[in-house]
Amino acid sequence: MSKTKRRTAVKVLNNSGDRRAAPGKPSIAWQNKDIASKYFGENLKGKSFAVYGLELPEIKEVQPTNLPAIEANELRLDHLFLLKDDSLALVDYESTYADSNKIKYLNYIVRTLKRNMEQHHFPCKIRMIVIYTADIQPQQTKERMDIGCLQFHLEEAFLIQKDSEQTEARLQARFHGNQELSAEEQMEFIILPLTCKGNEEKQACIRRCFEMAKLLEDADMQRFLLSGMLVFADKVITKEDSKQIKEWIMMTKVGQLFEEEKIQYGREIEKNVTKNVTKSVTKSVTKTNELKFSKILLHAGLSIEEISNAMTVLTADDIRKIAERMNPTPDIRKADPK
Numbered sequence: 001m002s003k004t005k006r007r008t009a010v011k012v013l014n015n016s017g018d019r020r021a022a023p024g025k026p027s028i029a030w031q032n033k034d035i036a037s038k039y040f041g042e043n044l045k046g047k048s049f050a051v052y053g054l055e056l057p058e059i060k061e062v063q064p065t066n067l068p069a070i071e072a073n074e075l076r077l078d079h080l081f082l083l084k085d086d087s088l089a090l091v092d093y094e095s096t097y098a099d100s101n102k103i104k105y106l107n108y109i110v111r112t113l114k115r116n117m118e119q120h121h122f123p124c125k126i127r128m129i130v131i132y133t134a135d136i137q138p139q140q141t142k143e144r145m146d147i148g149c150l151q152f153h154l155e156e157a158f159l160i161q162k163d164s165e166q167t168e169a170r171l172q173a174r175f176h177g178n179q180e181l182s183a184e185e186q187m188e189f190i191i192l193p194l195t196c197k198g199n200e201e202k203q204a205c206i207r208r209c210f211e212m213a214k215l216l217e218d219a220d221m222q223r224f225l226l227s228g229m230l231v232f233a234d235k236v237i238t239k240e241d242s243k244q245i246k247e248w249i250m251m252t253k254v255g256q257l258f259e260e261e262k263i264q265y266g267r268e269i270e271k272n273v274t275k276n277v278t279k280s281v282t283k284s285v286t287k288t289n290e291l292k293f294s295k296i297l298l299h300a301g302l303s304i305e306e307i308s309n310a311m312t313v314l315t316a317d318d319i320r321k322i323a324e325r326m327n328p329t330p331d332i333r334k335a336d337p338k
Contacts, residue, residue, distance in 0.1 A: 040190075040231050043224040044081070049089075051184045052131060052157040052191065057084040079231075080112065087125035088112060093194065093232065095133040097141045102152060105130070127155055133194040133202075133236075134160040162188075164195035168208070175212045181221070189213075190228030193236070202236045210245055223249050287313045294322050 040062075048058045061082040079091035090108050094101065105128050116124045132141065138158050145152040167188055174181055181189065189212075193205040209229055216222040226249050230242065237245075290311050297307045304323060308316040 040224060040227040043220070047183050047187055049091075049129070049157070049187070051187045052159070053161060054129060054155060054157050056089060056127070056129075056155075057087070059089075060084045060086075063088065078234075083127075085125075087127055088116070089127045089129055091129045091131065093131040093133065093235075095135045095194075095235070097132070097136055099142065099145075101130075102145050102154075105154070106152065128153075129155045129157070131157045131191075131194070132159060134162075134164065134197045136160065159191065159195045160197075162191075162195040164192065164205070167195065168192060168205070172212060175215045178215070178217070186221075186225060186228075189225050190232055193229065193233050199236055202233065203238055203241065206233055206237055206241055206245075210241070210248075214248075290314045291322065294319055295326065298323055298326060 044059045044062055046058055049056050059081045063080040063082055078093060079089075081089045081091065083089055090105070090112060092105065092108070109126055109128060112126060113123060116122075130141075136158065137160060138156075141156060143154045143156050171181075171185060171189055171192070173179075174185065189209065192209055193202045196202045196205045206229065210226070213222050213226050213229075216225070226245055230237065230245055230249075234242075290313050294307055294311070294314060298319075304316055304319045308314065308319050311319070
């Protein structure tokens with residue numbers, strides 16, 4: 001294996017980001033998942049896709065995903081990995097199925113093969129892997145295509161076969177117990193939102209995963225998990241959630257603590273406002289009830305002092321004003337010589 005083939009994901013991804021920048025303009029951070037892919041790729045070595053139900057060798061290296069252009073447009077797949085057996089794994093994930101997608105995959109393969117031949121002068125073994133979200137059942141897809149001169153075989157993984165609730169509960173227990181995650185559990189975490197059906201459930205899971213990851217004290221592991229989740233959930237995550245997670249990843253630990261303090265302060269303000277509003281409303285309701293009750297007691301002949309002693313909001317002056325408006329009787333005035 002040549003030294004070129006062993007280049008690091010950091011260098012490759014940084015270079016690919018520069019090539020896509022418009023002439024005279026700086027490249028935009030987070031465009032095309034570059035920074036997320038960088039954090040993610042730096043820690044993928046030695047991990048595998050076995051937890052998704054795929055029998056593959058461990059990952060050896062992350063490869064650049066911007067493939068050489070045969071047509072006018074540049075083609076970019078989701079992920080490209082060099083595995084320990086020196087085969088290349090092209091990984092795409094889908095939330096829908098269409099036979100026409102195989103044309104897209106064939107384009108990936110041809111361009112990957114072209115680049116490999118240009119760099120290393122020999123064909124490599126290529127695996128085309130498609131990971132289907134929980135929205136797709138195994139019986140909906142076809143893993144093979146035979147057009148006579150070409151037989152095409154996909155390796156498929158179906159996340160609907162993962163129990164999302166059970167997996168999330170187990171991971172929640174690990175995070176809250178401050179327990180170290182295994183390599184398999186790390187891979188489960190980054191794909192967890194895609195094991196949920198429908199976009200709303202996926203987005204809700206993304207937010208829960210974000211809160212889980214915040215519990216980690218290991219900043220490097222936190223960045224790896226969140227960036228991995230961003231990369232895999234790129235097609236379903238909302239812009240707002242994506243921006244929030246990206247900003248969190250870029251923060252220092254001090255910055256994160258400061259951000260948490262701001263959030264906590266905001267919650268305390270909200271709590272106090274709610275408490276004060278509730279107290280004000282309660283007082284208003286109580287005063288209204290006491291006004292009605294005071295009139296009844298005045299009609300019954302009780303003195304202002306006796307009535308005011310039974311009240312929690314109204315004062316003796318308040319009772320006196322009520323009595324005056326009611327044209328108090330001599331008995332009332334006698335009972336309250338003031």
